[in-house]
Amino acid sequence: MEKLILIDGNSLFFRAYYATAYLGTANLMKNSQGVYTNALFGFVNMIDKIIDQPYTHALIAFDTKEKTKRHLSYDAYKAGRPPMPEEMAQQIPLIHSYLKYLNLKDESLAGYEADDIIGTLSRLASENGYEVSIYSSDKDLLQLINDKVTVHLLKKGVTDIESMNPKTFYDKYELHHTQMIDLKALMGDPSDNIPGVPGVGEKTAIKLLKEYETLENLLAHKTEIKGKLGERLIEHEQLAIMSKELATIDLYVPLGFTLEDTIKKPVRTEDLIGFYNEMDLHQFIKRIDKKDTAVDTFTYKVLKDHDEISNILKPNLAIHIEFSDYNYHNSDILGFGLSDGTNHYYIHKDDALASIDFQLYLSDPFTEKYTYDSKAFRVALKWLGYDLRGVKFDLLLAAYLINQKIAKDDFKVICMAFNYNQIDYDDNIYGRGAKKGIPSEDIYQTHIAKKAKAIFDLRASLLDELKAYDQLSLFYDIEMPLSIVLADMEYTGVKVDQEELNRQKESLKSRITELEKKIYESSGKEFNISSPKQLAEVLFVDLNLEPSKKTKTKSLSTNVEVLNTLKDKHPVVELILEYRQLSKLYSTYIEGLEKSIFSDSKVHTIYAQALTATGRLSSIEPNLQNIPIRTEEGREIRKLFVPSKNDYQLLGADYSQIELRVLAHMGEVKNLIENFNSNKDVHSQTALEVFGSASKEDRRKAKAVNFGIIYGIGAWSLSEDIGVTPREAQAYIDKYLDFYPEIKTYMDSVITEASSLGYVKTLFNRRRYIEEIKSPIYAVREFGKRTAMNAPIQGSAADIIKIAMIDLHRYIETNKLKSRLLLQVHDELILEVPETEMTLMNQMVPEVMSKAVKLKVKLETSCDTGENWFMLK
Numbered sequence: 080m081e082k083l084i085l086i087d088g089n090s091l092f093f094r095a096y097y098a099t100a101y102l103g104t105a106n107l108m109k110n111s112q113g114v115y116t117n118a119l120f121g122f123v124n125m126i127d128k129i130i131d132q133p134y135t136h137a138l139i140a141f142d143t144k145e146k147t148k149r150h151l152s153y154d155a156y157k158a159g160r161p162p163m164p165e166e167m168a169q170q171i172p173l174i175h176s177y178l179k180y181l182n183l184k185d186e187s188l189a190g191y192e193a194d195d196i197i198g199t200l201s202r203l204a205s206e207n208g209y210e211v212s213i214y215s216s217d218k219d220l221l222q223l224i225n226d227k228v229t230v231h232l233l234k235k236g237v238t239d240i241e242s243m244n245p246k247t248f249y250d251k252y253e254l255h256h257t258q259m260i261d262l263k264a265l266m267g268d269p270s271d272n273i274p275g276v277p278g279v280g281e282k283t284a285i286k287l288l289k290e291y292e293t294l295e296n297l298l299a300h301k302t303e304i305k306g307k308l309g310e311r312l313i314e315h316e317q318l319a320i321m322s323k324e325l326a327t328i329d330l331y332v333p334l335g336f337t338l339e340d341t342i343k344k345p346v347r348t349e350d351l352i353g354f355y356n357e358m359d360l361h362q363f364i365k366r367i368d369k370k371d372t373a374v375d376t377f378t379y380k381v382l383k384d385h386d387e388i389s390n391i392l393k394p395n396l397a398i399h400i401e402f403s404d405y406n407y408h409n410s411d412i413l414g415f416g417l418s419d420g421t422n423h424y425y426i427h428k429d430d431a432l433a434s435i436d437f438q439l440y441l442s443d444p445f446t447e448k449y450t451y452d453s454k455a456f457r458v459a460l461k462w463l464g465y466d467l468r469g470v471k472f473d474l475l476l477a478a479y480l481i482n483q484k485i486a487k488d489d490f491k492v493i494c495m496a497f498n499y500n501q502i503d504y505d506d507n508i509y510g511r512g513a514k515k516g517i518p519s520e521d522i523y524q525t526h527i528a529k530k531a532k533a534i535f536d537l538r539a540s541l542l543d544e545l546k547a548y549d550q551l552s553l554f555y556d557i558e559m560p561l562s563i564v565l566a567d568m569e570y571t572g573v574k575v576d577q578e579e580l581n582r583q584k585e586s587l588k589s590r591i592t593e594l595e596k597k598i599y600e601s602s603g604k605e606f607n608i609s610s611p612k613q614l615a616e617v618l619f620v621d622l623n624l625e626p627s628k629k630t631k632t633k634s635l636s637t638n639v640e641v642l643n644t645l646k647d648k649h650p651v652v653e654l655i656l657e658y659r660q661l662s663k664l665y666s667t668y669i670e671g672l673e674k675s676i677f678s679d680s681k682v683h684t685i686y687a688q689a690l691t692a693t694g695r696l697s698s699i700e701p702n703l704q705n706i707p708i709r710t711e712e713g714r715e716i717r718k719l720f721v722p723s724k725n726d727y728q729l730l731g732a733d734y735s736q737i738e739l740r741v742l743a744h745m746g747e748v749k750n751l752i753e754n755f756n757s758n759k760d761v762h763s764q765t766a767l768e769v770f771g772s773a774s775k776e777d778r779r780k781a782k783a784v785n786f787g788i789i790y791g792i793g794a795w796s797l798s799e800d801i802g803v804t805p806r807e808a809q810a811y812i813d814k815y816l817d818f819y820p821e822i823k824t825y826m827d828s829v830i831t832e833a834s835s836l837g838y839v840k841t842l843f844n845r846r847r848y849i850e851e852i853k854s855p856i857y858a859v860r861e862f863g864k865r866t867a868m869n870a871p872i873q874g875s876a877a878d879i880i881k882i883a884m885i886d887l888h889r890y891i892e893t894n895k896l897k898s899r900l901l902l903q904v905h906d907e908l909i910l911e912v913p914e915t916e917m918t919l920m921n922q923m924v925p926e927v928m929s930k931a932v933k934l935k936v937k938l939e940t941s942c943d944t945g946e947n948w949f950m951l952k
Contacts, residue, residue: 080208080209080210081135081136081204081207081208081209081210082133082134082135082136082209082210082211082212083134083135083136083137083138083200083201083204083209083210083211083212083338083341084129084130084132084134084136084137084138084212084214085137085138085139085140085197085200085201085211085212085213085214086126086129086137086138086139086140086213086214086215087139087140087193087194087197087213087214087215087216087217087220088139088140088141088174088185088193089141089142089193090193090215090216090217090233091122091125091126091214091215091216091233092118092122092141092171092174094121094125094216094233095117095118095119095120095121095122095124095125096117096118096121096164096167096170098121099117099118099120099121100117100118100164100167107166108120109850110357110358110359110360111359111482111484111485111496111848112850113848113850113851113853113854114169114173114358114850115166115167115169115170116170116173116358116359116360117170118167118170118174119170119173119174119177119358119360120360122174122177123177123360123363125233126139126177126178126181126183127363127366129214130181130183134212134343135342135343136204136209136338136341136342136343137183137184137341137343138183138184138185138186138196138197138200138341139178139183139184139185139186140186140187140193140194140196140197141185141186141187141193142187142192142193143187143188143189143190143191145189145190146190147190147191147192147195148190149192149324149325165855165856166856166859173358176354177351177354179347179350180346180347180350180351180354181346181347181351182344182345182346182347184336184340184341186334186336188332188334188335191329191332194217194219194220194328195328195329195330195332196332196334197213197215197220197223197328198220198223198328198329198330198332199329199330199331199332199334200334200338200341201213201223201228202223202330202331203338204227204338205225205226205227205228207338208227209227209338210227211227211228211229212229212231213228213229213230213231214231214233215230215231215232215233216232216233216234218232218259218263219263219268219271219326219328220328221243221248221256221259222256222257222259222260222263222326222327222328223328224243224244224245224248224256224259225245225256226244226245228244229242229243229244230242230243230244231243243256252285253285253289254285254288254289258288258292258293260294260323260326260327261284261288261293261294261297261323262281262284262285262288263275263322263323263326264294264319264320264322264323264326265279265283265284265287265288265294265297265319265322266279266280266281266283266284267279267322268326271325273322273325273326274315274318274321274322275318275319275322276311276312276315276318276319276322277311277315277318278307278308278311279308279311283308294319294320294323297312298312298316298319298320301313301316346367348367351367352364352367352500356495356496356500359484359492361489361491361492361495361504364504365504365506365507377423377501377525377528377529377532378423379416379423379424379425379524379525379528379529380422380423380424380425381424381425381426381427381524382424382425382426382430383426383427383430384430385433385434385435385436388426388430388431388434388436388437389434389436389437391417391422391424392436392437392440393419394446394447394448395419395447395448395449396417396418396419396448396449396535397416397417397418397419397420397448397449397450397531397532397534397535397538398415398416398417398441398448398449398450398456398531398534399415399416399417399450399451399527399530399531399534400412400414400415400450400455400456400459401413401414401415401416401523401526401527401530402455402459403517406685406700407455407458407459407685408458408459408462408569408677408683408685408700409677410459412428412459413428413517413523413527414426414427414428414431414523414524414527415428415431415527415531416527416528416529416530416531416532417528417531418528418531418532418534418535419535420532420535420536423528423529423531423532424528424531425524425525425527425528432463432465438465441460441465441466441467441468442465442466442467442468443468443469444468444469445469446469447469447470447471448469448470448471448472449470449471449472449473449474449534449535449538450470450472450473450474450534451473451474451475451490451530451534452473452474452475452689453467453470453473453476453559453562453566454562454563454565454566454569454686454688456470457562457563457566458566458569458570461566461570462570470559471559472534472538472542473558473559473562474493474533474534474537474538474541475493475688475689476554476558476559476562476688476689477538477541477542477545477554478493478496478497478541478689479558479688479689480545480548480550480553480554480558480845480846481541481544481545481548481550482496482846482848483689483690483691483692483694483846483847483848484692484848489504489505489506490502490505490530490533491503491504491505494533494537497537497540497541499533499536499537501529501532501533501536502526502529502530502533503526503529505526508522508523508526509523548844548846549844550844550845550846552843552844553843553844553845553878557843557878557881557882557885558688558881560885561688561881561884561885562688563888564884564885564888564900565686565688565696567888567899567900568686568899568900568901568902568903569683569684569685569686570683571899571900571901572677572679572681572682572683572684572901573681573682573684573703573720573901573902574680574681574720574721574722574723575672575676575680575681575682575719575720575721576718576719576720576721576947577676577680579718579719579721579947580669580672580673580719583669583715583716583718583719584665584669584673587661587664587665587669587712588665590661591658591661591662591665594654594657594658594661595608595658597654598651598654598655598658601649601650601651601654602617602621602622602651603621604617604621608655608658609662611636611637614637614655615635615636615637617651618635618637618645618649618651618652619635622649622651624645624648624649624652625648626641639656639659642655642656643656660710660712661712664707664712664713664716668706668716669716671701672701672719675700675701681723682701682703684698684699684700684701684702684703684902685698685699685700686698686903687699692847692848692870693847693870693873693874693877694841694845694847694873694874694877694878694881695873695877695905696877696881696903698904703720703902703904704903704904704905714949715949717947717948717949717951718947718948718949719947719948720902720947720948721946721947721948722911722946723911724911724913726913726914726915727911727912727913727914728911728912728914728917728944728945728946729901729909729910729911729912729944729945729946729947729948729950729951730898730909730910730911730912730917730920730921730924730942730943730944730951731907731908731909731910731942731943731944731945731948731951732907732908732910732924732925732928732940732941732942732943733906733907733908733940733941734876734879734880734906734907734928734938734939734940735939735940735941736755736761736939737876737879737880737906737938738786738789738872738873738876739751739755739761739785739786739789740755740934740936740937740938740939741842741872741875741876741879741934742788742789742822742825742872743755743934743935743936744842744934744935744936745825745842745871745872745875746821746822746824746825746826747821747825747935748819748821748822748825749821750764750818750819751819751822751936752935752936755936755937755939756936756937760773760778761785762778762781762782762785763778763781765781765782765784765785765815765818766778766780766781768814768815768818769781769784769811769814769815769818770811779801780801780811783797783800783801784797784801784811784812784815787800788812788815788822789868789869789872789873790865790868790869791826791864791865791866791868791869792812794806794808794809794812795808797811797812826868829867829868829871830852830864830867830868832867833849833852833863833864833867834852834853837849837850837852837853839867839870839871840871841870841871841874841875841877841878842871842875842878842879842932843875843878845874845878847866847870847871847874849863849866849867849870850863851863851866852864852866852867876906879931879932879938880903880905880906880908880928880931882931882932883908883927883928883931884900884903884908886927886928886930886931887900887908887910887924887927887928888900890923890927896916896919896920897913897915897916898910898911898912898913898916898920899911902948908924908928909948909951910924912944917944921942921944924940924942925940925941925942928940
């Protein structure tokens with residue numbers, strides 16, 4: 080049997096956009112070029128699932144901007160709808176491009192709505208014996224139901240669908256499906272601004288139609304209906320008749336095409352893959368059926384014995400190491416891939432590491448090698464007792480420097496960003512989630528060898544791009560040597576004091592339990608405090624507190640912002656806030672750290688070197704950079720981290736006001752440079768100039784101004800920070816910029832450069848792409864400007880501390896010291912130092928850090944020592 084799928088394009092498009100827009104414009108999904116893709120993403124997800132079923136014909140219909148006969152007969156038809164958000168409108172062409180590559184017939188017709196096209200086709204198809212499935216969230220289409228036509232109402236994406244046929248329609252409404260138009264004529268439709276009969280809702284309309292069957296028959300007997308209802312029907316008879324006309328779908332539209340034109344066509348696979356790649360929708364590429372892709376002619380050789388392995392080892396090989404899990408500290412190694420661009424090999428881990436020649440090859444600093452994520456490679460080998468040296472190219476780091484947004488978790492995503500499509504996605508090889516596993520040997524061996532070939536093939540073009548961007552020094556002098564430093568830090572790890580951990584665990588658990596009891600007593604009932612729904616019921620129903628905010632789903636919000644506004648209204652709120660704070664500390668840091676401790680009593684974090692847009696390092700597994708320090712309980716967590724040996728201490732050193740110093744240098748800010756180089760308190764000097772006083776309170780405000788300026792702070796935000804009116808805050812900003820006039824000149828020049836080039840640069844030519852600055856949307860454009868002002872400063876500060884880490888590591892290695900770098904937390908470095916080296920390191924760490932880069936201002940470093948991290952102030 081012929082099966083026709085009809086899709087209401089506008090309905091799906093609107094659902095796709097608003098389902099992903101609830102977090103606000105700043106959080107909308109975009110591709111690496113800054114093109115909004117949230118609606119496209121949701122739309123593709125829904126279409127893919129709809130057409131993932133047997134069908135012979137399909138069509139998707141859209142409305143047009145032109146007025147229809149409904150608009151002409153009733154001016155208020157669909158009036159009052161808010162205009163389409165600009166970031167939604169920008170995605171309309173993307174939707175149609177997707178449908179073109181999908182080869183799904185895409186139709187609209189001036190003067191008619193999508194419903195009319197769908198209605199006409201459904202009539203034609205059902206009259207010709209087709210089985211018809213209609214997909215929409217619009218109940219108007221229920222009038223099209225018949226024995227051959229089913230309307231599938233989308234409730235939530237396409238995971239929650241209400242399928243309506245004559246039987247299910249009757250079961251729900253106790254009406255015949257042909258009465259749907261009469262039902263809508265009586266009750267109206269606010270979404271289309273169809274008036275209906277005022278005061279008649281769904282229940283009343285159904286009751287009337289059960290008795291009178293049709294609108295016409297009802298109106299013929301309107302005088303028999305008593306009371307207000309009868310009066311309304313008499314008064315609004317013409318309104319009801321007009322409403323039925325507006326609600327009736329046209330089944331005889333002059334389409335200009337036939338059912339034969341909707342026949343299923345093969346997907347334009349290569350075009351669709353290219354489109355998905357351009358939009359950074361890689362998860363959809365993974366779904367594409369393998370049978371549509373080109374036949375794989377890749378060949379490689381599996382090497383096993385020592386002589387075979389020794390014979391292929393030579394300079395300038397690409398070597399890839401594959402892990403079974405992303406945490407390479409404790410992951411199995413699936414093998415090594417090697418390639419010289421022409422010959423490709425796979426070697427099992429045991430065979431490779433059993434070869435003395437292979438071990439020597441890996442550790443030879445004079446034999447150049449190319450790889451991907453050399454840090455992970457180096458750490459994994461360290462755990463096995465081997466070394467990796469001589470790496471002169473790292474695909475992950477090179478791709479990251481060229482454009483931070485393309486360095487994703489999946490190897491293929493990076494390759495495709497450089498138009499290289501000769502390997503598969505890791506998810507397609509190993510699966511994901513509960514389905515993740517190791518496939519047959521030939522599958523993963525081929526995959527690993529292909530990765531080695533990709534590294535070799537891409538190296539030359541990526542180095543050319545780095546050269547064109549003047550980033551070779553950034554690559555070779557900062558990121559590549561830094562990967563060695565980070566590998567040593569990760570492998571060294573940080574010791575956790577188990578006794579202190581147990582003490583804090585019991586203390587927090589006891590306090591949380593006590594808080595639970597107090598909350599139950601104060602609220603008068605037991606409930607799940609961690610459940611927003613149950614908490615909302617207690618606060619806003621049981622205790623009758625006045626809510627100040629609702630979430631996007633209209634449910635009562637219990638987030639921190641709301642709870643803070645309720646603190647003075649009931650004592651339970653303060654208890655709940657404390658409970659949340661302690662519970663998060665307990666689960667994230669106590670339990671989280673406990674699970675992360677290795678057998679050596681240490682945690683071995685991973686520093687994500689190719690992740691952030693700013694160039695800063697990010698710590699994961701566990702995150703040691705994000706331990707809270709604003710509360711006493713949060714600071715206590717730092718007591719857990721101690722030296723690895725009894726005769727060692729921790730040494731902490733951090734740059735003083737490094738971002739302000741970078742701003743002074745980059746903007747050539749005369750007064751700021753002079754203040755820093757004269758060792759004046761910059762915040763006090765700012766307080767004197769802006770507030771006329773250097774009191775403790777005015778210094779606090781001046782500090783907020785100094786650092787706020789770096790982040791492009793506006794008057795409103797500053798007023799919130801320092802507790803003044805926006806007008807006063809603006810006056811302070813103006814006075815600040817009068818004292819430091821070069822700052823405004825510098826900021827304006829950065830914005831101009833970003834608007835022209837689409838990116839800004841650090842002192843070391845690290846680029847930060849800022850697509851938002853060209854957005855037609857004001858709020859997004861302003862966000863782009865603030866980012867442009869801050870990125871060169873924050874990025875340069877990140878580069879400076881990276882250089883300091885490299886210099887410190889080199890100093891320690893050169894002088895064969897026992898001191899070790901353990902942690903990097905933004906502007907702070909933490910080392911463990913034996914007592915015998917403490918005097919030396921107290922002198923040399925600040926000295927090395929201050930000389931990392933020569934600026935127009937001095938780089939100042941403070942230095943503290945202690946028996947644990949908590950003691951480092």
